Amino acid sequence: MSVTSESVTEEPDVRAVLRLAYGGQFAKALAEAVRLGLPDLAGDDFVPVADLAAATGTRREVLDALLRTLALAGTFAPDGAGGYRLSAPFAPLRADHPRSVRNMCVLMAGPYTDAFNGLGRTLTGGESGFRGVHGADLYPYLTEHPETAAVFDAAMAELCRPTAHALAGAYDFGEVRRVVDVGGGDGTLLDALLTHAPWLEGVCLDRPPVCARAAARPHAAGARLTFRPADVFAEVPADGDRFLLKNVLHDWSPDLQLRLLENVRAALARTEGARLLVLEPLFEGEEGAAHALAQMVICHDGSRPFTAAALRALFDRAGLAPLRTERLACGHHLFECVATSRPQGRPGPRERSAGQSAQAGQTPR
Ligand SMILES: C[S@@+](CC[C@H](N)C(=O)[O-])C[C@H]1O[C@@H](n2cnc3c(N)ncnc32)[C@H](O)[C@@H]1O
Structure with a gap:
């Protein structure tokens, strides 16, 4: 999902515009998948979505939509028969991967992305968007939110x-x-x-x-x-x-x-x-x-x-x-x-x- 100048052509591309507009949704979906442990549950073999829903206590049809959404970004691969596995390049989403970045995904999609609701404040006044949105700078905020701090x-x-x-x-x-x-x-x-x-x-x-x-x-x-x-x-x-x-x-x-x-x-x-x-x-x-x-x-x-x-x-x-x-x-x-x-x-x-x-x-x- 990275956007570089190489991917920009001279033609109007509504799909490219909308893909970018949907970006926040993808980040939040990825973080929720990590929180549910889906990258760890959907291993190298395909796992039926019903089994994943049972293991995570989620609704099958919503979980299926979540996995299909993330499949658009290449994170999970569908088998076409209701099963999913984690795509190999996304192995660092697993907790036991030596280069795991699962916590970074959760942090990024949570308080960091939310801080961008204060981007206007940063643009006009140069101040921290994080403080504008969360009411405190990063470290006092973390002191008040021990789960996020961990x-x-x-x-x-x-x-x-x-x-x-x-x-x-x-x-x-x-x-x-x-x-x-x-x-x-x-x-x-x-x-x-x-x-x-x-x-x-x-x-x-x-x-x-x-x-x-x-x-x-x-x-x-x-x-x-x-x-x-x-x-x-x-x-x-x-x-x-x-x-x-x-x-x-x-x-x-x-x-x-x-x-x-x-x-x-x-x-x-x-x-x-x-x-x-x-x-x-x-x-x-x-x-x-x-x-x-x-x-x-x-x-x-x-x-x-x-x-x-x-x-x-x-x-x-x-x-x-x-x-x-x-x-x-x-x-x-x-x-x-x-x-x-x-x-x-x-x-x-x-x-x-x-x-x-x-x-x-x-x-x-
Ligand atoms: C961006 S993190 C970097 C942590 C670590 N050096 C690393 O590279 O992974 C900044 C660290 O500074 C710590 N920190 C912030 N304010 C501090 C303070 N007043 N006294 C001591 N440490 C502080 C934070 O708790 C945090 O662990």
Whole structure:
């Protein structure tokens, strides 16, 4: 269902217009199929729709329409005799697939797509559509909606796995002892790194409910991985010789990005030789536009896609200097940064006046 400029011809194409107009319906139908476990139930062999309806407690004729709708998008294949199976390219909808993105589908079709009802607000005022629609920014909203929050954590973990693999292959952790993941979610990235490098220990800093959920789950790294509840806009309260910030900075307005980096810089200063590894997607190419729009609608007021130049300018303002930049196989860009000596006259995070802190906005939790 992807729309690229290649698929656009010079002829009027009402079907193409309507296919796009129906897009939201497909996303919601896909998410409901995932919630019902249909990709797991309809295996490699055809399963009669009556059996699927019985297993999911749904009405056969409605379920049949749902499956036929998703068959239009290639998700399920009908056998023409009332049976369906999952099409091979959609295997990542299954819960047990190693590259499963089932939670991302549910998150995308739910609060993220709903946030696009606030697109007009983003277009005219530049503000978060998410906040306009849901009455709260993303993270306070998740605190109030624990079920969605668990889906969010799992969705982030799904997207994290290829990055963990790519980072472990691209970065030498040989001399490193302790890694602190700032806004590290459910610890998937750290768990993978610690499994790859069994001499490492890791501290995952995140909001209290995220840490509580994550700490209750088993991790391959066992006791080497710990979770510490924190508000990283107030302080980065852990020491280590490498700090990670993956897919965190772009969530925030420029003022809050700066505040966060200054707090990380203060933490770097506590350990000699400490470095910060920033991993961010830089939205490039045709498909980057859709990611960029989603970021503007869903993230904090004023969040905009990074270019490499914008990130470098932000690092500079925060007193950080990138030593190395690399595009990883997963598509993320890795910036390895050190703290620079702060230019005279520029205040550190703890030295800011109350007026300056207020300008930077409320701590977003
Ligand atoms: C987009 S997610 C990225 C998670 C993880 N780094 C990854 O790449 O999968 C941003 C994370 O920042 C966390 N976060 C948001 N506000 C925070 C705060 N004030 N203090 C600590 N963590 C926060 C969120 O709970 C979430 O886990």
